Amino acid sequence: MVTSSELATRSGGVWQNQAATVRATPNRIEHPTTVAELVAAVRNASLSGANIRPVGAGLSMTGLAAGNDVLIDLAKLRGLVSIDRRAGTATFLGGTSVDEAATILEAERLSIIGAPAIGSATLAGAMSTGAHGYAPREASFSANVAGISLVTPDGRLLKIDDRHNTQLWPAARLSLGALGVIAEVTVRIRDYVELRTNRKRRDIERLVRDLGEARAKLDFYRVDWRPHTDTAMLTVGWLEATAPAALPAASSSRRERGRRRDRIRARVARALPFLAPAIDAVANRLEPLGDEGVRAARDVHDGGEPLPFVEYQFPIAKAGNVVTALREFVHGNRAMAAADVRLTLVAADEVWLSPAYGRDVIAVMVRVPTADAAALVDLEDLFIWLGGLPSWGGFHTLTGAEAAYVMPRFSDFSSIRHDLDPYERMQNETLHRLLG
Numbered sequence: 001m002v003t004s005s006e007l008a009t010r011s012g013g014v015w016q017n018q019a020a021t022v023r024a025t026p027n028r029i030e031h032p033t034t035v036a037e038l039v040a041a042v043r044n045a046s047l048s049g050a051n052i053r054p055v056g057a058g059l060s061m062t063g064l065a066a067g068n069d070v071l072i073d074l075a076k077l078r079g080l081v082s083i084d085r086r087a088g089t090a091t092f093l094g095g096t097s098v099d100e101a102a103t104i105l106e107a108e109r110l111s112i113i114g115a116p117a118i119g120s121a122t123l124a125g126a127m128s129t130g131a132h133g134y135a136p137r138e139a140s141f142s143a144n145v146a147g148i149s150l151v152t153p154d155g156r157l158l159k160i161d162d163r164h165n166t167q168l169w170p171a172a173r174l175s176l177g178a179l180g181v182i183a184e185v186t187v188r189i190r191d192y193v194e195l196r197t198n199r200k201r202r203d204i205e206r207l208v209r210d211l212g213e214a215r216a217k218l219d220f221y222r223v224d225w226r227p228h229t230d231t232a233m234l235t236v237g238w239l240e241a242t243a244p245a246a247l248p249a250a251s252s253s254r255r256e257r258g259r260r261r262d263r264i265r266a267r268v269a270r271a272l273p274f275l276a277p278a279i280d281a282v283a284n285r286l287e288p289l290g291d292e293g294v295r296a297a298r299d300v301h302d303g304g305e306p307l308p309f310v311e312y313q314f315p316i317a318k319a320g321n322v323v324t325a326l327r328e329f330v331h332g333n334r335a336m337a338a339a340d341v342r343l344t345l346v347a348a349d350e351v352w353l354s355p356a357y358g359r360d361v362i363a364v365m366v367r368v369p370t371a372d373a374a375a376l377v378d379l380e381d382l383f384i385w386l387g388g389l390p391s392w393g394g395f396h397t398l399t400g401a402e403a404a405y406v407m408p409r410f411s412d413f414s415s416i417r418h419d420l421d422p423y424e425r426m427q428n429e430t431l432h433r434l435l436g
């Protein structure tokens, strides 16, 4: 994996996220390898009056290190700290990626509860943005984490969970990097169980009708949909103690082929948007979207960089309205000619900044080629109007006033932020837009 530090070094001190949507020229980049080094880095930055900008794998689209202060790159703060089988938890350094943690645990026949779907994200980054997985009855990663240690903006190391500094816990579970730097993440674990998956084509309207049943019965749920067509690819799965029959992983040549075809589809659809429905119908037949090879090609795309995306989360009862509105939005819209959509289900939680706070949701992710990223702003307006809340890892332009209007615990989060960071050492453009 290309780490954020490598990206920064390669471009001569200019740091950018992996989708190249955020750039920064920090005065200094710190690469702590231990918690003690992290505490010292934060304390020194704070004493010198600099702003502090933590980064993980740099997968998020907004809200990163867009400023000129001290960038703290967690890429080298990685690895297992301990496993506590009795408590059902495992603690990792914050820069450990989701995949690394899963591999370490798998060797012990254990797995993470509420694991995020994106394996290259760091545990701390996934927690800071409320990343979620594909298990329809599981809440987000933030809701499932058992505890963290946090270096506060003034350089104190705090343990935060439901027994230590509990007043901070509902805010610290999803903090957008506003409360300090996460040094360690304690995940909840369970015995490892194989996932058996299956793919089918389904009419999108039928899928929407069957959401309740899917949620009740499945352990894995993902819909990939080209929104100019009626047909989507549904991937479902069940955890089974004795069934190691998961789908084979895509070979790199299949992935490359999928990537190439997908690029051609995007180019033709953008050049001839009125043909998008026909192009997508052909693409559906040639290459079902749920195909592992195509999915991998699409997730890491445009020369290996992730595609810009917006993901909003809606109460499940609104799914039909959202799908209808999305179809109307993409119809004849040149910037949406090559869009694709992913639908997942996420269970309700009590995390203050979570888009699933108090409600089971459907997460609707829309990806477009980089050249069409500007169109995501209009799409976001539509999603806000439809009553959605953003997944914080994607593009978002929500303002503090809007967030306060629709998120019941937003002001509680703001006051915890004020307590922990009165001098706004963690400030960045996105936090300024959201929290002032």
Ligand SMILES: Cc1cc2nc3c(=O)[nH]c(=O)nc-3n(C[C@H](O)[C@H](O)[C@H](O)COP(=O)(O)OP(=O)(O)OC[C@H]3O[C@@H](n4cnc5c(N)ncnc54)[C@H](O)[C@@H]3O)c2cc1C
Pocket: 053, 054, 055, 056, 057, 058, 059, 060, 061, 062, 063, 064, 065, 074, 094, 095, 116, 117, 118, 120, 121, 122, 123, 124, 125, 126, 127, 128, 129, 130, 131, 132, 133, 176, 177, 178, 180, 181, 182, 183, 299, 300, 306, 307, 391, 393, 394
């Ligand atoms: C191709 C792609 C697919 C994706 N799929 C999914 C998906 O299926 N489900 C989903 O939920 N999300 C998904 N995402 C979004 C993704 O989950 C988030 O972007 C990711 O979790 C962020 O992890 P990161 O390590 O890249 O963090 P970064 O992007 O580096 O940082 C994210 C935020 O966390 C803060 N942060 C990072 N590290 C720390 C730390 N140690 N302490 C405090 N704050 C910190 C940063 O300041 C920033 O605000 C996807 C993103 C991409 C690009």
